[in-house]
Amino acid sequence: MRQKNLSTQLAHEIGRRIVSGQLAPGEVLPKAEVLSQASGVSRTVTREALKALEALRLVESHQKIGTLVRPRSDWQWWSQEVLRWSTEVTPNRAFLVQLTEVRMAIEPAAVALAARNALDEDILRIVENFLRLEAALRGEGDWAKADYEFHDSIMLAAHNELMLSLVRMLRDALLYSRRHTMPLMQHTSPEASVESLALHRAVMEAVCQRQPSRAYRSMFRLLRAVSGLVHRLTEEEGTAWA
Amino acid sequence: MRQKNLSTQLAHEIGRRIVSGQLAPGEVLPKAEVLSQASGVSRTVTREALKALEALRLVESHQKIGTLVRPRSDWQWWSQEVLRWSTEVTPNRAFLVQLTEVRMAIEPAAVALAARNALDEDILRIVENFLRLEAALRGEGDWAKADYEFHDSIMLAAHNELMLSLVRMLRDALLYSRRHTMPLMQHTSPEASVESLALHRAVMEAVCQRQPSRAYRSMFRLLRAVSGLVHRLTEEEGTAWA
DNA sequence: AATTATTTGTCCGTATGTATG
DNA sequence: CCATACATACGGACAAATAAT
Numbered sequence: 001m002r003q004k005n006l007s008t009q010l011a012h013e014i015g016r017r018i019v020s021g022q023l024a025p026g027e028v029l030p031k032a033e034v035l036s037q038a039s040g041v042s043r044t045v046t047r048e049a050l051k052a053l054e055a056l057r058l059v060e061s062h063q064k065i066g067t068l069v070r071p072r073s074d075w076q077w078w079s080q081e082v083l084r085w086s087t088e089v090t091p092n093r094a095f096l097v098q099l100t101e102v103r104m105a106i107e108p109a110a111v112a113l114a115a116r117n118a119l120d121e122d123i124l125r126i127v128e129n130f131l132r133l134e135a136a137l138r139g140e141g142d143w144a145k146a147d148y149e150f151h152d153s154i155m156l157a158a159h160n161e162l163m164l165s166l167v168r169m170l171r172d173a174l175l176y177s178r179r180h181t182m183p184l185m186q187h188t189s190p191e192a193s194v195e196s197l198a199l200h201r202a203v204m205e206a207v208c209q210r211q212p213s214r215a216y217r218s219m220f221r222l223l224r225a226v227s228g229l230v231h232r233l234t235e236e237e238g239t240a241w242a
Numbered sequence: 243m244r245q246k247n248l249s250t251q252l253a254h255e256i257g258r259r260i261v262s263g264q265l266a267p268g269e270v271l272p273k274a275e276v277l278s279q280a281s282g283v284s285r286t287v288t289r290e291a292l293k294a295l296e297a298l299r300l301v302e303s304h305q306k307i308g309t310l311v312r313p314r315s316d317w318q319w320w321s322q323e324v325l326r327w328s329t330e331v332t333p334n335r336a337f338l339v340q341l342t343e344v345r346m347a348i349e350p351a352a353v354a355l356a357a358r359n360a361l362d363e364d365i366l367r368i369v370e371n372f373l374r375l376e377a378a379l380r381g382e383g384d385w386a387k388a389d390y391e392f393h394d395s396i397m398l399a400a401h402n403e404l405m406l407s408l409v410r411m412l413r414d415a416l417l418y419s420r421r422h423t424m425p426l427m428q429h430t431s432p433e434a435s436v437e438s439l440a441l442h443r444a445v446m447e448a449v450c451q452r453q454p455s456r457a458y459r460s461m462f463r464l465l466r467a468v469s470g471l472v473h474r475l476t477e478e479e480g481t482a483w484a
Numbered sequence: 485a486a487t488t489a490t491t492t493g494t495c496c497g498t499a500t501g502t503a504t505g
Numbered sequence: 506c507c508a509t510a511c512a513t514a515c516g517g518a519c520a521a522a523t524a525a526t
Contacts, residue, residue: 005493007293025486042495044286047512048293051249055297055323063512077407078320081297105355105405109347160340163347165319166408173265225521248514273491284515289492305492306523 006041007048013039015081018058019087020070028066029059056081078169087177096177100227103170110167110217114157115207115215122157123208129153137197144238147191150200154207191226197200199225248283249290255281256291257323260300260311262331270308271301273438275331298323328417338419340404342469345412350461352409356399357394357449364399372446378438389432392442397450421447441467 001159014035017023029035029050036046050067053059054075061067078084120128129150136146150170155164199222206215256277259265271277278288291294292309295301298318304311318324328337360368371392378388393413397406441464448457 007493011297017460035513039503044289044494044496047286048290050294050298051290054296055253057246057322061512064510066511072403073406075317075407076321077404078411079297079318080299083258098404101355101400101402102404102408109351113343113347116394124504156410158343160312160343162340162344164315166344169320169502247512275491286514286516303492305521306490306525308491 005048006045007100008054009052010045010049011052012040012081015053015058016085016089018053019075019082019085023069025071028068030231031066058082074127078166080169080172080180083169083173087173087180096181099174099177103174104220104223104227106170107167107223108216110158111154111203111207111219112212112216113160113163114154114196115210115212117159118157118207119159119211122153124151126150126204130200131191133200134197137194141192143191147200148203154203157207176194186235191227196222196225243281248287250286252283252291253294254323257295257298257300258327258331260295260470261327265311267311267313273308276425285387292329300324305472320408322411322414325342325411325415326418329415330389338416338423341412341416341419343346344415346462346465346469349409350458351401352405353396353404353427353445353449354458355405357452357454359401360399360449360452361401364395365381368392368395368399368450371424372442375422375442376439378478379436389442392446396445399449408432438464 013027013187029040031164032046032050032086034045036043039046050059050061054061056079057074058076059067060070072108077086086092087099111225123211129146129152133146133150136143148171152168155167158164172196199218202218203215203222206218256265265271272280273291274285274288280289290404292301292303296303298321299312299316300318301309302312303311312408317327319328328334329341356364371394374383375385375388377383378385383419388415397409400406435479444460445457445464448460
């Protein structure tokens with residue numbers, strides 16, 4: 001790991017152990033002093049690491065009891081950290097299914113919201129980004145980057161910080177997850193195709209014409225195509241999926 | 243505030259100041275030593291508080307620079323803390339609108355997912371909880387509690403920890419927000435009515451018959467009724483809404 | 485390009501608080 | 506009520522990084 005704080009490093013280490021189940025809910029961690037010596041850091045650093053994990057609701061501390069792992073239902077699932085750790089520990093197909101389910105549930109509705117709340121300037125920016133997507137397909141520019149920014153420009157149009165944050169986390173988690181499960185296709189973009197562009201265009205048009213339910217359906221179709229593609233690719237790697 | 247850790251208390255204080263905008267993004271906090279003296283705690287405690295805020299992505303620290311407030315788009319919006327602080331600081335109508343928008347977008351899809359993934363035992367539990375809701379309307383038991391558990395039993399049927407966590411946070415935030423903006427109706431449940439029960443029944447039936455799209459529409463109708471009700475109540479308090 | 489000042493990062497020793505038995 | 510075991514809190518010291526000089 002690229003070195004940051006010692007406390008941040010340690011928090012990630014322990015966090016991973018918790019999410020992986022190596023430290024199970026209800027279990028008490030070794031006391032701070034032992035934890036410190038095991039990692040070769042001071043008690044101060046350990047305490048700071050535990051504070052971070054407490055903010056992520058992975059653990060809670062009590063005097064005389066110690067620090068214990070909280071039940072999974074309490075965890076701060078919607079944080080970059082927990083999402084990442086969850087995709088890292090054991091190439092977790094089940095978790096990928098959950099991520100995909102949530103995405104299929106949320107993004108179409110989010111795009112519909114964008115169609116409802118978009119201002120003129122938002123629409124201008126969306127069109128610009130779509131043109132860049134077209135260019136990428138012709139080989140001018142990176143598809144993955146253009147794709148990300150296209151979707152982002154739509155989400156900005158929803159004018160809803162909560163929704164924006166949610167969808168970004170979701171997309172980042174899925175990208176991270178894919179890089180993890182299929183490290184070989186890092187720089188290929190199998191999604192780049194004429195059909196894919198058509199699906200993107202449909203979404204763009206629906207939002208720009210401020211038609212929420214059409215936007216919803218277009219986005220759903222786009223997602224189904226993408227997840228179907230990923231599905232097939234992961235299947236080829238040997239493991240059945242759903 | 244009910245006393246917990248000093249560091250937790252301090253984290254909440256500073257967190258509120260940040261979310262309220264009193265400490266703006268880009269701004270650097272007073273250095274740790276000053277912060278400590280101002281609150282009458284040791285530097286250790288202050289550092290632990292800042293670590294928690296760092297885990298919530300509200301701040302980041304750099305040597306020689308200090309600790310500075312991160313841009314709003316980086317914040318960990320989907321955490322109990324940030325959600326609570328956001329509803330606390332200035333009875334924030336705009337934030338309530340955002341919460342409602344997200345709820346209308348997510349919950350119907352979440353219920354549809356439940357209809358797709360429900361097992362027999364889930365359905366049994368859902369029916370039980372619906373009966374308790376009926377009883378509550380007849381005066382036997384607390385409507386608010388029964389309502390919460392009814393919806394929870396449905397979300398459990400989705401068998402998706404991410405979705406469960408998300409919807410719970412959302413519902414808790416909205417409840418908290420309502421208690422804040424209309425403290426007077428704390429224990430009245432204006433939602434309890436024959437019509438409301440009928441809407442709940444429709445959701446229950448759709449899920450139990452495993453009909454996702456019917457479940458989606460039923461839940462949407464239910465939410466529209468509730469938010470319409472809240473809408474009218476808050477309007478009566480004087481301020482226009484959307 | 486080297487030096488200094490400033491602020492976080494890290495360590496340690498010790499004392500207090502709190503729940504268990 | 507006492508002893509135990511853990512987190513909690515304090516204060517002082519030095520290390521490390523980096524902006525400013």
